[in-house]
Amino acid sequence: MPRTLVRDLSEHLGERVTVHGWIDTLRLQRRMQFVVLRDHTGRVQAAHARAGADDPIEAAFERITVESAVRITGRVVANETVRLGGLELLPERVEILSAAEPGLPIDAHTGPDRRLDWRFLDLRRPDRRLVLDVQTTAEQAMRRVTAAEGFTELHTPKLMGTASESGAEVFTVDYFGRPAYLAQSPQFYKQMAIAAGIDRVFEIGPVFRAEPSYTSRHATEFTGVDAELAWIDGVEDVMAFEERLLRAVLADVRAEHGATIEELLGVEVTVPERPFPRITMADALARLRARGWDPAGTRVDLDPEGERALSALIAAETGHEFVFVTRFPAGIRPFYHLRPDDDPTVTESFDLLWKGVEITTGAQREHRHDRLLAQLREKGMDAAPLASYLDCFRYGMPPHGGLGLGLSRLLMLLLDLPSIRDATFLFRGPHRLAP
Incomplete structure (x- = not known):
């Protein structure tokens, strides 16, 4: 399926799309998994209800790390409670293309010299x-x-x-x-x-x-x-x-x-x-x-x-x-x-x-x-x-x-x-x- 950029998702409400990007944040709750994907045009939240150990999407989100490169296919739905554009992605397939090592060397508070190193x-x-x-x-x-x-x-x-x-x-x-x-x-x-x-x-x-x-x-x-x-x-x-x-x-x-x-x-x-x-x-x-x-x-x-x-x-x-x-x-x-x-x-x-x-x-x-x-x-x-x-x-x-x-x-x-x-x-x- 062709890639859809995050900035264009509002044009595909109710449709099945594939997005590529990096994992921005993870909120893995007891019943729900919320994963924010980021590409060069914006961010979108993927929301998934846990379905058990045999669920491949749940398993992928459990082992994924922040800044991993991923491809997610799913349906675009409106959700006014989501601050990222009022929509989210209901994932049907998650591919980890390149996993990031856990523990990033820099964050938002890192000093300028180390940021230049990375x-x-x-x-x-x-x-x-x-x-x-x-x-x-x-x-x-x-x-x-x-x-x-x-x-x-x-x-x-x-x-x-x-x-x-x-x-x-x-x-x-x-x-x-x-x-x-x-x-x-x-x-x-x-x-x-x-x-x-x-x-x-x-x-x-x-x-x-x-x-x-x-x-x-x-x-x-x-x-x-x-x-x-x-x-x-x-x-x-x-x-x-x-x-x-x-x-x-x-x-x-x-x-x-x-x-x-x-x-x-x-x-x-x-x-x-x-x-x-x-x-x-x-x-x-x-x-x-x-x-x-x-x-x-x-x-x-x-x-x-x-x-x-x-x-x-x-x-x-x-x-x-x-x-x-x-x-x-x-x-x-x-x-x-x-x-x-x-x-x-x-x-x-x-x-x-x-x-x-x-x-x-x-x-x-x-x-x-x-x-x-x-x-x-x-x-x-x-x-x-x-x-x-x-x-x-x-x-x-x-x-x-x-x-x-x-x-x-x-x-x-x-x-x-x-x-x-x-x-x-x-x-x-x-x-x-x-x-």
């Missing part, structure tokens, strides 16, 4: 697995928006002959007897695609950072969402694109999962209004210092405390959870960020903060070869390892800009999760390479 069991919980369903919807929305706006999706190399960007915090691997590096970013390849005449490029792919960071928002491998747009009039075009992208993502997540997110996590998904607030870094620093942050006045960037304080300030003033911080100092931005003619001490770059956490870095890029080379040398960098990248600017590079977004951070904030570890299928950090 991540496959942890993800069987609906509230844990929800993040992957939301991630799927978010990525589908991103692809829908970028396709509609004429983007070409790329898959750039993750093994590089030279270290990307600054060359710091990269993983080195042996590549047939010579060093290679895991890509920190597809940045240079995105720009190469722009030089190739691909008007707009987009990628969702792995990113590697050899950072010994142990915070709730850092990982050594994560999924990056990258976009690059050619023929822009300025960095405002990039920020406006991200507004459209994120608004579509949150609208789709709200429509598809909003009720479930609120039920399981107590979080309401809000679709932001456009435009998002904008504030220059200089203005942000001045306003925060006036409120007691960085009393020595030595910082040129925001630390996590400053990001939280700025987001709270903007939210209080505008009611908006997002804020673009713009015009970062040239000294703390990569050499390829464009510097405006009116103030070459800053860059046409931005960070996007959401709920006090940076989720995006973006910029208009310097597209003129001579200026790019001068800025590289100003940073004290050697141009030779970047020759293939720099060649892209020698034969007509259009004005362009783009962004990089951390997918797991986006999910963490969207679902109000305590850590990026909970927003990742299998987390990788300085001390975690398994499972």
